[in-house]
Amino acid sequence: MMALMPKFPMLLMNSARHPSQPTQALGIGSRQMYILVVDDKPQNLRLLADLLSAEGYSVRKSLNGSMAITAAQASPPDLILLDIMMPEMDGYEVCRQLKAAAATATIPVIFLSALDEAFDKVRAFQVGAADYVTKPFQVEEVLVRIKNQLALRAAQQQIQQLNADLEARVQERTHQLEQAMLDLRQEAAERQLVQAQLLDLALHDPLTGLPNRAYLLDRLAQSLDDLAATADHSFALLFLDCDRFKLINDSLGYSLGDALLQAIAERLQQLAQPQDTLVRLGGDEFALLLAVCEEPSQPMQVARQIQQLLSAPFCLRQREVFVSVSIGIVFGERSYEQPEHLLRDADTAMHRAKARQRGSYHIFDPALYLATLHALQLETDLRHALQRRELELHYQPIVDLASGNLFGVEALVRWSHPTRGFIPPDRFIPVAEETGLIIELGAWVLETACQQAYDWQRAGLVAADFTLGVNISVHQFAHPQFLQQIDQVLAETGFSSTCLKLEMTESAIMDNTQQAAATMQALRDRQIRLSIDDFGTGYSSLSYLHLFPVDTLKIDRTFIQHLSEAEKTLNLVAAILGMAKALGIVAIAEGIETAEQAQLLRQLDCNLGQGYWFARPLTATAFAEHCCQSAEESAAG
Numbered sequence: 001m002m003a004l005m006p007k008f009p010m011l012l013m014n015s016a017r018h019p020s021q022p023t024q025a026l027g028i029g030s031r032q033m034y035i036l037v038v039d040d041k042p043q044n045l046r047l048l049a050d051l052l053s054a055e056g057y058s059v060r061k062s063l064n065g066s067m068a069i070t071a072a073q074a075s076p077p078d079l080i081l082l083d084i085m086m087p088e089m090d091g092y093e094v095c096r097q098l099k100a101a102a103a104t105a106t107i108p109v110i111f112l113s114a115l116d117e118a119f120d121k122v123r124a125f126q127v128g129a130a131d132y133v134t135k136p137f138q139v140e141e142v143l144v145r146i147k148n149q150l151a152l153r154a155a156q157q158q159i160q161q162l163n164a165d166l167e168a169r170v171q172e173r174t175h176q177l178e179q180a181m182l183d184l185r186q187e188a189a190e191r192q193l194v195q196a197q198l199l200d201l202a203l204h205d206p207l208t209g210l211p212n213r214a215y216l217l218d219r220l221a222q223s224l225d226d227l228a229a230t231a232d233h234s235f236a237l238l239f240l241d242c243d244r245f246k247l248i249n250d251s252l253g254y255s256l257g258d259a260l261l262q263a264i265a266e267r268l269q270q271l272a273q274p275q276d277t278l279v280r281l282g283g284d285e286f287a288l289l290l291a292v293c294e295e296p297s298q299p300m301q302v303a304r305q306i307q308q309l310l311s312a313p314f315c316l317r318q319r320e321v322f323v324s325v326s327i328g329i330v331f332g333e334r335s336y337e338q339p340e341h342l343l344r345d346a347d348t349a350m351h352r353a354k355a356r357q358r359g360s361y362h363i364f365d366p367a368l369y370l371a372t373l374h375a376l377q378l379e380t381d382l383r384h385a386l387q388r389r390e391l392e393l394h395y396q397p398i399v400d401l402a403s404g405n406l407f408g409v410e411a412l413v414r415w416s417h418p419t420r421g422f423i424p425p426d427r428f429i430p431v432a433e434e435t436g437l438i439i440e441l442g443a444w445v446l447e448t449a450c451q452q453a454y455d456w457q458r459a460g461l462v463a464a465d466f467t468l469g470v471n472i473s474v475h476q477f478a479h480p481q482f483l484q485q486i487d488q489v490l491a492e493t494g495f496s497s498t499c500l501k502l503e504m505t506e507s508a509i510m511d512n513t514q515q516a517a518a519t520m521q522a523l524r525d526r527q528i529r530l531s532i533d534d535f536g537t538g539y540s541s542l543s544y545l546h547l548f549p550v551d552t553l554k555i556d557r558t559f560i561q562h563l564s565e566a567e568k569t570l571n572l573v574a575a576i577l578g579m580a581k582a583l584g585i586v587a588i589a590e591g592i593e594t595a596e597q598a599q600l601l602r603q604l605d606c607n608l609g610q611g612y613w614f615a616r617p618l619t620a621t622a623f624a625e626h627c628c629q630s631a632e633e634s635a636a637g
Helices: 008-013 042-054 065-074 091-100 118-126 139-172 174-203 213-229 245-252 254-271 298-311 339-356 366-388 425-435 437-459 474-478 482-493 506-510 513-525 542-547 557-561 567-582 595-603 620-636
Strands: 034-038 058-062 079-082 109-113 131-134 236-242 277-282 285-290 314-316 319-321 325-331 361-363 391-400 406-417 421-423 467-471 500-505 529-535 552-555 586-589
Touching: 034 042, 034 065, 042 058, 042 139, 058 065, 065 079, 065 091, 079 091, 079 139, 091 109, 091 118, 109 118, 109 139, 118 131, 131 139, 139 174, 174 213, 213 277, 213 285, 213 339, 236 298, 236 339, 245 254, 245 319, 254 277, 254 285, 254 298, 254 314, 254 319, 285 298, 298 325, 298 361, 325 339, 339 361, 366 406, 366 425, 366 437, 391 437, 391 620, 406 425, 406 437, 406 620, 425 437, 437 467, 437 474, 437 482, 437 620, 467 529, 474 482, 474 500, 474 513, 482 513, 500 506, 506 513, 506 529, 513 529, 552 567, 557 567, 567 586
Parallel strands: 034 058, 034 079, 079 109, 109 131, 325 361, 406 467, 467 500, 500 529, 529 552, 552 586
Antiparallel strands: 236 285, 236 325, 277 285, 314 319, 391 406, 406 421
């Protein structure tokens, strides 16, 4: 039985659709949709009828199940709203009888009931209900469910009508069987043509017209099969990547970039033999499959021919454009089981060629693959190391060469892997820079070092003007949040900015001089010292030393190691020191390992030095002990 619904009128008033603006409730052929509402409560019948009429539906009402069945059979409605709890015959029985009769079996029934137990809903669907709405309900929800069921019924009726029309057409054309067979044959031929066209699109690059990656993988699979079947069969794959192509796109536009790719494809086709396969892999990458290698040197000869062919300028829209390619070469071997592996190794060899010298070629060596796997594993382990705090900072003292007193330290990150042991920084730092982990790693180093130096100052182990050197990578220096990160670390640790010295390579400055100048000036405004690390191995330009606010420069250890061996090196170091002194820049000599080197640097009037001769990089605890021991020795002296 439908209970009185005190919330129902309120829901009508809160409905988003005003009754004076009915929806056009039309079915097939613009016929007004007819809904039968069954409820033993006149008030509920009236409210529902008013609601549905306002929506543009034609409504009939029944107070009990018997009347509902009679009305439905006399004039089948498009949808029935049915209460469950009614006297004499409940909604379940009404629905069951409606579904049992052919004339009413397909009419969708939506139960509206205050019963909300899962058992009641399951029983409703078992007797054939299309939907179930629990009272009290939202008006919009009921309207949406009604519309959904009416739309579904209309679609079903449409399908039935379409099926009937189709059947009529089939019967009509029975006598035209021969013509129909011809039509079918023609349709089949057209379909085959379309399939061939789609296959061609799937296997070819739309820009250059060359075959694509999918086509190449298929040919590589065939080559591997031929290799397995024929003992003397040999083939090779060349992977080509245009150097600095992004610069062409960014400066001249993507339209001209596309024209350049088309021109490159045309030139490469001049070299490809009929049995070979030239493909565009995507972007600025191409590949050439040499189906038959008569000589082991043939792929290298082809690579040189490609580079020579592409070295001539491309004339595009009254512009001369020059391009070079880096090429990776891999030979087909029986050890390969998947064509993707050949493509992977050729790509690896290409990247090695690009890293060594752009515009060159490189032959794949299995060691490259192992190195790639090791690099990938190293990246994974480094991520875990950052999470698990496996990294540690060591501190190498920097001393005043004239007095021998401690001037400061350089913070150096160290990694003791739980299973692989000590991993040198020159192995994991490049991985961190390549993957972007250097940002997180650098932030940790900066914060940890500043906190440790501040703790030493508070404990009286070092002087108040003690200097902490922290290495900053190119990626950190160019990061948009770099200055904010520096400010946050200094504020949280309490370490004075005047004691912090940021060490960066020359490339960090010269990669973007305008941004570098602005960042360095902002650091100088914060009274943070700036140092050029490994001086003499990069740009070594006097202009940036003059223009940028540099405080110190560190003479690279390669000069110091040969200081006593060659007069030329000695004179070069003397020149660097003289230049630094003239510019008011403090010089630090790195890698001092012998007393003779230290003495020569004193004679050259070098300000500061660091190296194994004074102390190796020390843990925080060992450095504290080193400071205590130095203090005791000074007191005893």
